[in-house]
Amino acid sequence: MSAAAEHASPGSVAPEGPWLDMYSGMTTIRLFEEQVNDLYRGAKMPGLAHLYIGEEAVAVGVCSALRRDDYITSTHRGHGHCLAKGADVGRMFAELLGKESGYCKGKGGSMHIADHANGNLGANAIVGGSTGIATGAAFSARRRGTDQVAVCFFGDGALGQGLLYEVMNMASLWTLPVIYVCENNLYNEYTHYLESTAGEILDRPRSFGIESAEVDGQDVRAVFAATSSFVERARRGGGPAFLLCNTYRYHGHHVGDVDRAYYRSKDEEELWRSERDPLARFGAWLRESGVADADRLKALDDEARTLVEEGVKDALDAPFPDPSEVTDDVFA
Amino acid sequence: MSAAAEHASPGSVAPEGPWLDMYSGMTTIRLFEEQVNDLYRGAKMPGLAHLYIGEEAVAVGVCSALRRDDYITSTHRGHGHCLAKGADVGRMFAELLGKESGYCKGKGGSMHIADHANGNLGANAIVGGSTGIATGAAFSARRRGTDQVAVCFFGDGALGQGLLYEVMNMASLWTLPVIYVCENNLYNEYTHYLESTAGEILDRPRSFGIESAEVDGQDVRAVFAATSSFVERARRGGGPAFLLCNTYRYHGHHVGDVDRAYYRSKDEEELWRSERDPLARFGAWLRESGVADADRLKALDDEARTLVEEGVKDALDAPFPDPSEVTDDVFA
Amino acid sequence: MSSPSVAAPAGTRELTIAQAVNEALAEELRRDETVFVIGEDVAEAGTPFKVLAGLVEEFGVERILDSPISEAGITGLAVGAAMTGMRPVVDIMFGDFLTLVMDQLANQAAKAHYMSGGKLTVPLVLRTTLGATRRSAAQHSQSLHAWVAHVPGLKVVLPSTPYDAKGLLKAAIRDDNPVVFIEDKMDWRIKGDVPDGEYLIPLGVGDVKRVGEDITLVGTSSMVHVCLAAAELLAADGISAEVVDPRTLSPLDGDLLVRSAEKTGRAIVVDEGHRSYGVSAELASVIGERAFYHLDAPVLRLGAMDVPVPFSPPLEDQTVPTPESVAAAARELCGRS
Amino acid sequence: MSSPSVAAPAGTRELTIAQAVNEALAEELRRDETVFVIGEDVAEAGTPFKVLAGLVEEFGVERILDSPISEAGITGLAVGAAMTGMRPVVDIMFGDFLTLVMDQLANQAAKAHYMSGGKLTVPLVLRTTLGATRRSAAQHSQSLHAWVAHVPGLKVVLPSTPYDAKGLLKAAIRDDNPVVFIEDKMDWRIKGDVPDGEYLIPLGVGDVKRVGEDITLVGTSSMVHVCLAAAELLAADGISAEVVDPRTLSPLDGDLLVRSAEKTGRAIVVDEGHRSYGVSAELASVIGERAFYHLDAPVLRLGAMDVPVPFSPPLEDQTVPTPESVAAAARELCGRS
Numbered sequence A, B: 001m002s003a004a005a006e007h008a009s010p011g012s013v014a015p016e017g018p019w020l021d022m023y024s025g026m027t028t029i030r031l032f033e034e035q036v037n038d039l040y041r042g043a044k045m046p047g048l049a050h051l052y053i054g055e056e057a058v059a060v061g062v063c064s065a066l067r068r069d070d071y072i073t074s075t076h077r078g079h080g081h082c083l084a085k086g087a088d089v090g091r092m093f094a095e096l097l098g099k100e101s102g103y104c105k106g107k108g109g110s111m112h113i114a115d116h117a118n119g120n121l122g123a124n125a126i127v128g129g130s131t132g133i134a135t136g137a138a139f140s141a142r143r144r145g146t147d148q149v150a151v152c153f154f155g156d157g158a159l160g161q162g163l164l165y166e167v168m169n170m171a172s173l174w175t176l177p178v179i180y181v182c183e184n185n186l187y188n189e190y191t192h193y194l195e196s197t198a199g200e201i202l203d204r205p206r207s208f209g210i211e212s213a214e215v216d217g218q219d220v221r222a223v224f225a226a227t228s229s230f231v232e233r234a235r236r237g238g239g240p241a242f243l244l245c246n247t248y249r250y251h252g253h254h255v256g257d258v259d260r261a262y263y264r265s266k267d268e269e270e271l272w273r274s275e276r277d278p279l280a281r282f283g284a285w286l287r288e289s290g291v292a293d294a295d296r297l298k299a300l301d302d303e304a305r306t307l308v309e310e311g312v313k314d315a316l317d318a319p320f321p322d323p324s325e326v327t328d329d330v331f332a
Numbered sequence C, D: 001m002s003s004p005s006v007a008a009p010a011g012t013r014e015l016t017i018a019q020a021v022n023e024a025l026a027e028e029l030r031r032d033e034t035v036f037v038i039g040e041d042v043a044e045a046g047t048p049f050k051v052l053a054g055l056v057e058e059f060g061v062e063r064i065l066d067s068p069i070s071e072a073g074i075t076g077l078a079v080g081a082a083m084t085g086m087r088p089v090v091d092i093m094f095g096d097f098l099t100l101v102m103d104q105l106a107n108q109a110a111k112a113h114y115m116s117g118g119k120l121t122v123p124l125v126l127r128t129t130l131g132a133t134r135r136s137a138a139q140h141s142q143s144l145h146a147w148v149a150h151v152p153g154l155k156v157v158l159p160s161t162p163y164d165a166k167g168l169l170k171a172a173i174r175d176d177n178p179v180v181f182i183e184d185k186m187d188w189r190i191k192g193d194v195p196d197g198e199y200l201i202p203l204g205v206g207d208v209k210r211v212g213e214d215i216t217l218v219g220t221s222s223m224v225h226v227c228l229a230a231a232e233l234l235a236a237d238g239i240s241a242e243v244v245d246p247r248t249l250s251p252l253d254g255d256l257l258v259r260s261a262e263k264t265g266r267a268i269v270v271d272e273g274h275r276s277y278g279v280s281a282e283l284a285s286v287i288g289e290r291a292f293y294h295l296d297a298p299v300l301r302l303g304a305m306d307v308p309v310p311f312s313p314p315l316e317d318q319t320v321p322t323p324e325s326v327a328a329a330a331r332e333l334c335g336r337s
């Protein structure tokens, strides 16, 4: 629809945006992550988790432009990507809790959820570690003669990893259908990205001859439109692209990072939460543009809440894997 | 002198070019490498070597702009860099032959000659492997409060190594006095660089905010002038630079690479040898500009020839290290 | 030298290990279109060692792919391709460059299947080399197979003969797991009989290369030939040495090693990796643990000296076990020195 | 628990291992202005584990340097800085990221001195971690010290107590060679007495953490405490276990291990790396080779299971040796099970 087209890069034809699905998707991610935080604070979840709250528009905007058989690779902050690509809430909670019914039978946990059936080749606990995998999936799509594309999600910190430049070079040389999506949430853990990143980010992919663009990562329609045009271009054989999404994580680097004053100000956090919240902005637009009224959105919120509440309940009740499974799956 | 100034980048003040030393230096490298080739063909040298013939103007032009206490890191094709930074011909031959009197007591060989006294931190058999070392030497110079600079020599093939991008980012962030000198001789071994390198080479360092320039690597005065201005800028605290030198290796990738028709044409080789030879061009300029007449140059050629002949003779006569030395130098 | 596990069909030819590797790749490339080769100078050049010569002519540059000098990048690309239906064969020119691919190999390829609860599979083969005495110095002479053997999820193959190289490489390419296949640079020229017909050698089955009674010499890769030569020297002294080649480090055919050591009562493990914290320590420990009560002497280990490989010939030649040094150690272990 | 090699001066305080490491760094940073720390989030954050807390306040951002997320790059930079007069301490957050620095560590840092015939020196310390059971899953739980121990030219230190951590780290920083210093993530909280005054512990000298007569338990890093706890359990059964901590893998104090095993006649090596092709194989082999004729039973090895570390608690908890599993193995070895 015009809303999407209006945000599309020149020459692209943005498909009809399934706006309400996007709204539900973003809402589900937010509620899911709040639940994860509660699980941690309630000492119900083993280990740590990196919450995606504040960045929902990126995963949903990007994945809404993909087909189920398209690929994504994800990061340590991967719950949003995984849900946006179609994962089941309950099985995700189960994985975070190390349960048998989890996506990885409890073997992967928060940083390693993979959902092959929906094209998610896995979260990755090595910063930049999945850039080669996404590029290889795109290579494979070309070789197998399909029109699948691969999206590689990574954070601003991954710009420090040499592997990214090695694979962007090959993606460009071989016109591979891969889209590098850089989620710039301003921080590499506790260090501002400007302290670790020289020059202009977009000049890097461009120096390899990769089509690149920057978008407001808090505007799901903008992310969707930009991704759609890159995806369509890649399907046509137009080659790789790089999308820089400016976003922000509301919570700490991980659930345990609560005292953040030494690396970022409360004002900064407040500004992003109050002025740029992707859900609030999208909700407002949906109402103003008449796509849905307040009641409809409230209904969707309730649906999402029920989904999350039931999902976490089932996961909490689910059994752990049998100890004997520890030696399974080392080899195929 | 004006000749150099005329080639200097805008704003730089090129020092007096020691033209005749450069001529002798280039001649010595050429004769040294021809001798290395003979040693290989005569089965007098263990292993292989990567000849620098055709690229002499790069090493000499760059190193003539450096002080003895400035640093360089070198590559598998490192004889030229080593000689240009002041190494002794005889001790280099001795190292190539694995003799006790060699720069590394015979332990390093052709790909690992280091000459610490002259600031040469070593050749390196890992493509791109010394880019971190050069950057670290520059970091150290800054921390120790000296005005030393570090030059990192590498080939077009090293553009494929992620490490280069990791360290260029830090060099730019921390304004380190390092100059990245890319010797583009058109080939990564047996593959043309255009098949392995996407985009424009200079856009890569520029994307990290690094001052960059391209120069005719077969014109020693141009290389000297460009390097001089970058060196002077780095000494003043102006930060890193990247110099792309377009050049060509006349011989094979290594001494054993004699049948090259499958990856490059005889015509191409002939063109570079006949039209762009750095020694011939520089010699002609020296005569035309009246810096030296034919006899003077002939005398310098003879000096260089004697130096090389005596150096190889001594090295051939020199003893191998005592077998017991195999376990020395593992730890300092 | 044929494997006990597979009968070689009648009709054989003499091939070098390089030819056997080339033939195995050609057959699998023909058989399965998802197989492709990626590496530096693998196409027209057929690698600097010419081991892949001729493949690009038959299979084209789409399947024999020259890459930039990006070891980590091509390995990562191969992991993604393997997860999505392809069977990449990555060519890493020198084993010394394993240093550059360890993250993609150990953190990604080796763990993806387990971390995903068995959902993702990474059927890739990474071919690389080991071996010194080539006057290539410290950064082109290492034998780093101990590193990859230590990583659960990776299979590690060290062929020592043309017959083994072909059968094991074909099995590795068909295996659904990441396999590191390591060839000795100096042994590519070694000749041996290879059957005309197709055959596979299962990963995890060792091979007795020479039967003996008095002492067991366990050799890997290049050291199998050193052990066989040592066995000849020992025979002259009336010592009958059995030479056992595990062929794969993981899975490891520990039973074969233990049975032989129990029979002979004495064992020496010879491997070209550095001696300390090397593969020889694992093989010696397996024998020491399981055959302890049958051993008449300690299990000895011979490996590369614990020094970076020096360039100078008289230095380098001392760093690797030789038939003489193995035979000397064996004589001493047998109380005959 | 004090080292036999150095007498601890009177007056001690109780510190955690984390505090001891922090104190060692602070003292060396004060003493020698060429020392600096570089790593991710090491400055204001003091690392995610807060081990370096307070250092940037005293030494400033020029000497406690936050880097981009470029493990290979900062290690390479450190090698060059070390060659030219500085003494870098590189902080690699998780030992799992050693995968990214192996080229700069093994091909550059470890070999530069030898390849240059002794001219170049690389006095750098690379601090990193090991250890599982933190629910961090397969890519944040590995113990990869076997890889670096296999590389000639690298020294490898595995402290197990606050006293050892401080004395060994100070010695490592003053050492003219590249030293990999590996701390257990779970043991940073362990407390112990540390003398007020300055002291150093030479690299290459092991330490007997508990004297015993019936069996030798060789433990490294985290496993020293598991062995000590196992020794308590065994004492209850009337088995007197000696616990030996090599403290450094290279140089290795083999004599100490061998003397203890000769005395007790039985030995078990316990290390948190994967069991196969791991550090335990080397230590067991050293004992097996040199103490063979004094051994009443085979030398056993206990290590992490040969599986990628799983996330799920009931799975992960099985993968690492425990006091109970070590004691059970010891009882069996002593024929008391």
Ligand SMILES: Cc1ncc(C[n+]2csc(CCOP(=O)(O)OP(=O)(O)O)c2C)c(N)n1
Residues within 6 Å of the ligand: A050, A076, A077, A125, A126, A127, A128, A154, A155, A156, A157, A158, A185, A187, A188, A189, A253, D040, D069, D071, D093, D097, D100
């Ligand atoms: C190679 C590597 N180095 C360091 C780490 C530790 N680490 C985990 S997340 C992180 C910061 C990543 O920042 P960014 O890429 O911007 O992602 P974000 O957390 O902001 O989403 C770091 C340094 C890691 N996991 N992998």
Ligand SMILES: Cc1ncc(C[n+]2csc(CCOP(=O)(O)OP(=O)(O)O)c2C)c(N)n1
Residues within 6 Å of the ligand: B050, B076, B077, B125, B126, B127, B128, B154, B155, B156, B157, B158, B185, B187, B188, B189, B253, C040, C069, C071, C093, C097, C100
């Ligand atoms: C990391 C690494 N990969 C591969 C090689 C094998 N190799 C040696 S030289 C070379 C080509 C280098 O090309 P370039 O950097 O352009 O240097 P040139 O030989 O042209 O001077 C290759 C691939 C190596 N030494 N190191």
Ligand SMILES: [Mg+2]
Residues within 6 Å of the ligand: A155, A156, A157, A183, A184, A185, A186, A187, A188, A189
């Ligand atoms: Mg970030």
Ligand SMILES: [Mg+2]
Residues within 6 Å of the ligand: B155, B156, B157, B183, B184, B185, B186, B187, B188, B189
């Ligand atoms: Mg080149």
